[in-house]
Amino acid sequence: MNIQDYFNATVAGIEAKLSLEPNLPNPRKKYALNVARLGQRLYDPEQTIAWCGVSVPFDLLNAMGITSCFVEFIGAMLASTGMSGPFLETAEQSGFPADACGYHRAVIGATRASLMPKPDVLVASSCPCSASVATIEYLAKHFAKPLFALHIPYERTERNRDFLATQLEEMVLFVAKITGHALDSGALNEAVRLTNAIREVILDIYRLASQTPSPLKTSDLANFGIVMGLFAGTIEGLCMAESFRDEFISRRKAMSGDEGGLRLLWVQSRIQFKHNLFDLFENKYKATIVIDELNDIPWEPIDQNDPYRGFAERILTIPFNGSIEIRIKRLLELADIYKIDGVINPCHFGCRQGTGARGLIEDSFKKRDLPVLNLEVDCIDQRNFSEGQLKTRLEAFLELLTNRH
């Protein structure tokens, strides 16, 4: 089954299931449905497609009627369906480094295998990483399509915000010129309104998640923060967020308050392929990932009267931008807010920007007397995944946390 068929089958399957329970929030099913529909649109030749870096403001592109996505999405989808292996191999056989980030290797392999949807335009962003820039540049060359390069300045200053805001305006003009999809001021206003509305609902979700006991299960908000960015400024995004919030409110009401358990912080991105590591969490140790680093809103509402500066400020607040002190400060804040017992860092293999700071992150948590488990796992490439070994290490870690609790 190719990935296009996968999305079609997924949409059909989830729609059928949702029709059986129309009155339940079903947040995770709705989330999966919207993601699958996005996948369908990416493969629809009638759509105008933009492949982008993670930091690109998708609310702007959504408002322009462009189906846009970060390239790593395809890598994650391939991994989640167990299909990433052949594409990783294709990339490696073509000379791309086998020790580089699996997200990008999978995307490059998919491109060379003619599986990557052909874009109309590409927008690279220098944050969070260099490999993403190189990958998008490669796609631009491969597809011979226009490329816009968005530089995310290192420091969060007014000058840098204004420079970035100017670039965003230029990006919109560039994309409009290439695609014929101009940005209507009414559409922009509506997108900003929805972005801010979604922001409020997501903050509610995170507040609920931070409560003791937390209504969350480990799988509930996997990839949530980063994927919701794709639906920024859309009504679908708002509906998805509301269904999660409603579900968690409902669960919280049903809780007795005695439900204890270990509370975990997961650093950066989840392992995308199917695995059984989390069986240990809830079954044996009553442990829950109550917060993922990427499930965070460090930015203020976008100013309707000055949206480009607002989007620029939002991008600059991404903790992966700038020095590690900013990222660590936020991680420690999250640990406090969510009353964390322990931290798990997958240390995604090949991630220079994220995993490159492994030692610094670990030291910072140790100074706070918070245990950290570094998994050293490739979140996309399961060819060398040793589930047994990792389970043993995880079990020992959870045992440690239990004894400390």
Add this chain to the structure above:
Amino acid sequence: MTGLVCAARGSGEKMNGNRVRSIGYSCSYVPLALIHAFCFRPYRVLPLTDSIAQAGSVLHENLCSHVKRVFDRIVSGDMPELAAFVLVNSCDAMRRLGDGLRLRRPDLPVLVLDLPISNNPAAIQHFADDISILAEQLSAIGQAVLCFQKLGRSISMYSAMAEKLATLQRRADHGMFIGGSAKMQELYNRAVTEAPETFSGELDRFLDQETPIALEGVPVYLIGNVLANTEAISLFEDCGARPVGNDLCTGQRLIRRLLNTSGASTLVEYASGWFSADHCWRTIDQDNPSWLAEDILARVSENGAKGVIAHVAKFCDPYLFRLPPIREHLMKNGIQMLVLEGDCTLGSLGQQRTRIEAFIEMIGEAK
């Protein structure tokens, strides 16, 4: 930064009785003339050291080997004392280098120079603005003010040095330089670690000699990033290669030549000329994403090379991701390429001797 008082300074190791202090850096985009204009000596921290490896534990093992060695050198103090370190925001690994240095060397000011991802006019203006900030930081450390006349003299000095090195490189490529490419690498290393005024004068001594030597070996063009070991160049020659030019950060791209050769009267002009010179592979040309492969092929042809050896620091994503399209383009045009990943030690290259020899033999026999 205009209209400032000109601070009269001399040159040399001691000025006004004070020792010249060094400012460390590890990227060719660092504006050397600006640092020099503040009476500092720019000191490139090359990844040549026997320091204990610490970067892996502080940061991560799978990080660019160039950055790890630079970190190890600075943390262990294996270099002249530095007044500050200019960190260029060029890639993930460099950002982590800055993080690690702030933790392990809190006594060493780390001055961040933001490097735009592409070379459009807005990006160049942004780079100019950042250079202005760097100038203010250097001013504070050196307790001096920027003098544009001094900057102009420093620009001229570095431009002249770059021209001299380019002349010597051409001679080395054509067998007119004793010591050949290995000696050239030694000169490159000295150019960025010694006092530029005296070293530039010493280059004249080499320029006065134009001694033909027997041309031996198969002409190859070297590309990649960091290859500062003179022994590595000698290894290539021992394997039968004759380097004829290079596109290396520690070679011909070591000292960027200001495109505006008449100098700069403003920091914007300086930034524009400096940024627009030879591109590092990480810099995108939006209008022509394929520029790199085309540029390398053109240089290979100009230099009469029969093949290309690409040497890249291990775990350097900006370079490793760009190699396959380069290889494909070269192969379409009948040029073979050998890729070597190094950890900035000679040991890692020595293990690849057999591959290098086989490659040289193959391209040497090709018609």
